[in-house]
Amino acid sequence: MPAAQKAAAIVRKQEKEIVLTPKNKAAVELMVFDGLKRSEAAAAVGLTDHALRAALNKPHVLAYLNAQMDILRTSGRPRALHTMIDLLESKNDSTKFKAAEYLDGMNRSSHQVGATQINLQVNNTVNVTPGYVLDLRPEDGEQILHLEQHGPNGLPYQADVPEDD
Structure with a gap:
């Protein structure tokens, strides 16, 4: 198949909307x-x-299915809010308190029905192992002088070690 025909077929395939069968759609809605x-x-x-x-x-x-469940969940939120408002008139003090706390928004971290949820993942390349970290750098910020004194070839006792090329 020529490249132009192949590209056109790919575009048609990408633009094609996926449609549910009427029976599947009706079953999901039921x-x-x-x-x-x-x-x-x-x-x-x-x-x-x-x-x-x-x-x-x-x-x-x-x-x-997930889209329809979101619609149902969202459409039930006003009724749930009215239920919480009605619970403010309860004879039980604990129920009143929990309803007031919910309406005030103080416990939103534990109750997020219908709320937008954001997941964030941060990857890093730092390997961290448990234990203590000892900072042995000099306090004045100077380099360790005895290594610099011997130049780029290293310490004298390494004279017989062959260098990598």
């Missing part, structure tokens, strides 16, 4: 929004449980 089990959702749309499980192994179907 699982997410109606709370059906996978086997029940598969049966409701005319799929076998195995077929739906195999479909969920595909990245585009799994991406659609």
